[in-house]
Amino acid sequence: MVEYSAIDVSVEDDVGTLTFDRPEKKNAMNPRLLEEMGDALGDLRDEVHVLVVTGAGDAFNAGMDFDEYFEAARAAGPLAVREANRLHKRALVRLYEFPAPTVAKVNGWALGGGYMAMSLCDLAIGSEDAKLGLSEINFGIAAGGGTMWSVAHTMNRRDALYYTMTGEPFTCAEAVEMGVINEAVPASELDGxxxxxxxxxxxxxxFALEYTRHYYDKVVEMDFPEAHDYELAKGEEMKYLQGYEFLDRGVSGFTQDRYRPGAGEDYPDDE
Known part of the structure; x- marks a missing residue:
C-alpha cells in the first residue's frame, strides 16, 4: 500500500476507505492532498466494490486551504496556480467518474470544496449535527471551481442561491430535507x-451498480424515446461485460422462486 501524508487509504476485503487526513487544518485541500487523492482514486478504480470517503477528526473537509492553495501558489507564479488547478480538477473528476459506488460519510464540517467532494459521491450519510456550507461569498468570491455545479445538482434553485448568496451554514439534518444528503443519524450511529x-x-x-449511475447521469436530460434506446444499447454492453451472468443468477433466481422482490428479498446468492 502506498504511503500518503495528507490522506489515508485502506482496503478491507473489497471495500475501500479514503480519509482526508489533515485534522489540524480541518482536512482542507492543499495541492499535496489533491495530488494524493487523484493518485489513490486511480489506483483503487479496479480494486474495490464500494468506496467510502470521510474525514479525520471532527471535520469531513473544510474546503480549500487558503494559505497553500491560493496564497502560496499565487506567490510562486502563474505556472504554480495552473498546476494547483490541474491537481484539483484531476482529483475531483476521478471521484466523480469512479466506477464503484462512492459513499460520503459526513462526520463534520463540509464547506465549499468539501461540499463539492461530498456531492460528487453517489450517496451521502451524515451526522445529524454536522455542518455544511458554501462560504465563498463571505470572502468576496462566488462559489466556483465546480462547486456551483455540485450545488446545482444537489439543490433546487431557491436553496442553491440562498446558501451560496448568504454563506449561511446548515446541518446534515436540514440537508436531508433539501435532498442534499440521503440520511442523517446521530453521531454515535454514523459508522454503523x-x-x-x-x-x-x-x-x-x-457492473449493474456502475451502469445504474451511468444511466441516470445520461438520461436525466433526454426525452423518453432517446433514453429508451440509450438504456437498451448500454444494457447490452453491460450484459456482455458481465458474461450474461444475470441470466443464470438473477433471472433464473426469479423463475425458480429463489428471488422474490415483492417480499423484499435481495439478489440471490450463488448456490
Missing amino acids: RVDGLVDRLRQKDR
Whole structure:
C-alpha cells in the first residue's frame, strides 16, 4: 500500500476507505492532498466494490486551504496556480467518474470544496449535527471551481442561491430535507449506518451498480424515446461485460422462486 501524508487509504476485503487526513487544518485541500487523492482514486478504480470517503477528526473537509492553495501558489507564479488547478480538477473528476459506488460519510464540517467532494459521491450519510456550507461569498468570491455545479445538482434553485448568496451554514439534518444528503443519524450511529449501507451495496453486481449511475447521469436530460434506446444499447454492453451472468443468477433466481422482490428479498446468492 502506498504511503500518503495528507490522506489515508485502506482496503478491507473489497471495500475501500479514503480519509482526508489533515485534522489540524480541518482536512482542507492543499495541492499535496489533491495530488494524493487523484493518485489513490486511480489506483483503487479496479480494486474495490464500494468506496467510502470521510474525514479525520471532527471535520469531513473544510474546503480549500487558503494559505497553500491560493496564497502560496499565487506567490510562486502563474505556472504554480495552473498546476494547483490541474491537481484539483484531476482529483475531483476521478471521484466523480469512479466506477464503484462512492459513499460520503459526513462526520463534520463540509464547506465549499468539501461540499463539492461530498456531492460528487453517489450517496451521502451524515451526522445529524454536522455542518455544511458554501462560504465563498463571505470572502468576496462566488462559489466556483465546480462547486456551483455540485450545488446545482444537489439543490433546487431557491436553496442553491440562498446558501451560496448568504454563506449561511446548515446541518446534515436540514440537508436531508433539501435532498442534499440521503440520511442523517446521530453521531454515535454514523459508522454503523454507513457499514450497513456498504454491506448492502456489496451484495449487488459491480457492473449493474456502475451502469445504474451511468444511466441516470445520461438520461436525466433526454426525452423518453432517446433514453429508451440509450438504456437498451448500454444494457447490452453491460450484459456482455458481465458474461450474461444475470441470466443464470438473477433471472433464473426469479423463475425458480429463489428471488422474490415483492417480499423484499435481495439478489440471490450463488448456490
